[in-house]
Amino acid sequence: MTAVDGVVRQLRGIVVTVRPPVFVLLAFYAELGLAQAGKPNAYVLLAKILAATAAFLVFSVACNDLADEAIDRVNLSGDPRRPLVSGAVSRARLLATGWVAAGAALLISVLIGWPALVITAVGLAVSGAYSVRPVRIAQRGVLAPLLLPACYVAVPYLLGITAVRRAPTGTDLALLGGLYVGFIGRILLKDFRDVRGDAMFGKRTFLVRHGRRWTCVFSACCWAAGTSVILAAMPDGSRAEHVARYTIGACAVFAVLFIAGLAAHENPRRDEALISAVAILGRAMILILIIHLSAVDLGLTPFIEFAFLNLLGALALSQATSVARHGPRLRLLPVPIEQVDEQHSLAS
Amino acid sequence: MKASRSRPTSGYERAWTVFGIVVAVLMALAGLSVAAVAVVFWIGMSHYGSNK
Numbered sequence: 312m313t314a315v316d317g318v319v320r321q322l323r324g325i326v327v328t329v330r331p332p333v334f335v336l337l338a339f340y341a342e343l344g345l346a347q348a349g350k351p352n353a354y355v356l357l358a359k360i361l362a363a364t365a366a367f368l369v370f371s372v373a374c375n376d377l378a379d380e381a382i383d384r385v386n387l388s389g390d391p392r393r394p395l396v397s398g399a400v401s402r403a404r405l406l407a408t409g410w411v412a413a414g415a416a417l418l419i420s421v422l423i424g425w426p427a428l429v430i431t432a433v434g435l436a437v438s439g440a441y442s443v444r445p446v447r448i449a450q451r452g453v454l455a456p457l458l459l460p461a462c463y464v465a466v467p468y469l470l471g472i473t474a475v476r477r478a479p480t481g482t483d484l485a486l487l488g489g490l491y492v493g494f495i496g497r498i499l500l501k502d503f504r505d506v507r508g509d510a511m512f513g514k515r516t517f518l519v520r521h522g523r524r525w526t527c528v529f530s531a532c533c534w535a536a537g538t539s540v541i542l543a544a545m546p547d548g549s550r551a552e553h554v555a556r557y558t559i560g561a562c563a564v565f566a567v568l569f570i571a572g573l574a575a576h577e578n579p580r581r582d583e584a585l586i587s588a589v590a591i592l593g594r595a596m597i598l599i600l601i602i603h604l605s606a607v608d609l610g611l612t613p614f615i616e617f618a619f620l621n622l623l624g625a626l627a628l629s630q631a632t633s634v635a636r637h638g639p640r641l642r643l644l645p646v647p648i649e650q651v652d653e654q655h656s657l658a659s
Numbered sequence: 660m661k662a663s664r665s666r667p668t669s670g671y672e673r674a675w676t677v678f679g680i681v682v683a684v685l686m687a688l689a690g691l692s693v694a695a696v697a698v699v700f701w702i703g704m705s706h707y708g709s710n711k
Contacts, residue, residue, distance in 0.1 A: 332709035335700045342693055352693055463711070494711075501710045583710075591705045598701050602686070602694045609690050619691070622682045623698065629675050630705045640666055640706045 323399070329369050337364050337467045339597045340490070344471020346604035347483055353475070359423050360470045366416035367434055367466060373409030374442040377402060378449070385508035426473035434466035449514065456517055460494035485544035490597070493537025496530045496566075497593045500573070500586045527574035531567045538563035541596070545603075551616040555603040558624035562592040562599070565628060569635055580638060588635035595627035668706070676702055 341360045345353055376383065376395045383396045394400045400408070413435050420431040440446040441458055449455045468487055472479045479487070502509065502518040503526075509516050518526045542556050566589045573585045599620060606616040668676075679702045687695035 332704050332707050333711060335704055336709070336711055338700070339697060342697060352690075354693075357693065497711060504710060586710045587705075590710050593711075594701055594704065598694070598697055601697055602691060605691045605694045611689060611691075615689055619682065619686055619689070626675060626679050626682065626702075630679075630702070633669075633672055633675070634705065637669065637672075638666070640668060640672075 320399075329365055330372055333372075333463075334365055334368055336594060337368060337463060339594060339601065340464055341467035341471045343490075343597055343601050343604070344468040344483075345475065346471075346601050346608065347468075347486060348472045348475035349608055350475045351601065351605035351608050356423070356474045357471075359419060360427075360467065360474055363416050363419040363423065363427065363431055363470060364467045366412045366419060367431060367438070369412035370409050370416060370435055371438040371441075371462065373405050373412065374439050375449075377405055377409070378442040378444070378447065382505070382508040382512045382514060385511060386505040420470075423470065423474050424477075426477060427470050430466060430469045430473065434462055438462045456495050456499050460491050460498055463498075464491050464494050482544055485540060486600075489537045489540030489542075489544055491537070492533050492540060493593060493596070496533030496537060496570075497590055499526055499530045499533070500570070500589060502526070503573070503582045503586060523577065524574050527570050531570045534563055534566050534570070538596070541600070549613065551606065551613040551620070552603065554617050554620045555599055558599050558620050558627075559596050561624060562596050562627055565631060566592040569631070572635075584635050584638035587639045588631040591631045591634060592627060595623065595631075598627075599623060672706070676706075 338361055341364055342351070342357060345351055345357060345360070350356065376393060380395055380402075383393050387393045387396055395402065395405055416431050416435060417428065420427040437458060441448045441455070441462065448458050465487060468490065469479065472483050499517055502516040503523075505516075506518055508514075510519050517529065521529075538559060541559060545552055545556060569585045569589050569592075573582060573589075602619055602623065603616065606619070679698060683695040683698040683702075686692075686698065
């Protein structure tokens, strides 16, 4: 292997480690923070925040993949999105990548400002505690779905806010609260994919402890509560804002309907489709907020904002309905039962 | 093995994707450039099937 091949392989490992879909989600929260603080099109600030967020995410994912290697071998064996399990990187390399990423996240945060440095440092500490023993909050039932959203939502959103002004206002924090509670409703559903490996290795997730029905009930309650707080945190009451409100409300109603469908039937393929549809609507809500806040900042006429919000609402509902019916384009194949048995005996 | 597998895109999905990209272009023309880029990434993620 030449030196160039080695560098390309290393870079590919980092890109896979950053989990592009998760990074895009965190980027949405960062941009929402900037838009909420009144600077939706601040490209240089956004670039700095995204660089810090990417490094923070690489550290978090490295910790999680190293700690969950055995579980991932059951839940996600051969999945190219898990570089450690697929053999793309070694444990030593992933560990080194994680430490370098943590250092990079702190360094880039210094460029944004000292509040960003504090936020990133706290985020890194919480993220490490989530995965790494002896704390390992991921195994502590109800604490895990409460803490992971704090990292994924609060860190990029607060980086966006504090890049513009020193401290968040009450409205900023109310919006953060709504986003946080709403994300808990989505993160609870992610455990449906991993339930076999989690149960096998004693990872006491909310789903393992309380079962399908109560997980869906709690998720729907979080959706309703989170959406209510987000709507309450939109105070000005203009006509365009009413459109943003009902578009967000429609996304939440459809999401709760999909969650009700998830509670009613048990089928891995259908679970994957419905959870993906719920996630599409959750991300659409963030996007609607970004568009609304950006339009207000830009002084767009209410008619144009009205048109964009309605078009995006229609797009969100159609995408979610289509994915709920046919499933996402990229699917996972179930692990054969003999491989599960083999992993179970190894775990014992 | 649990491996990833893609299914073909339907005409309905392709039509909505094109519609979404047109909306994003219109948003960029109206000055909502970052939001327009976000819409494009959001459409990509919708196909990918992220659970978050």
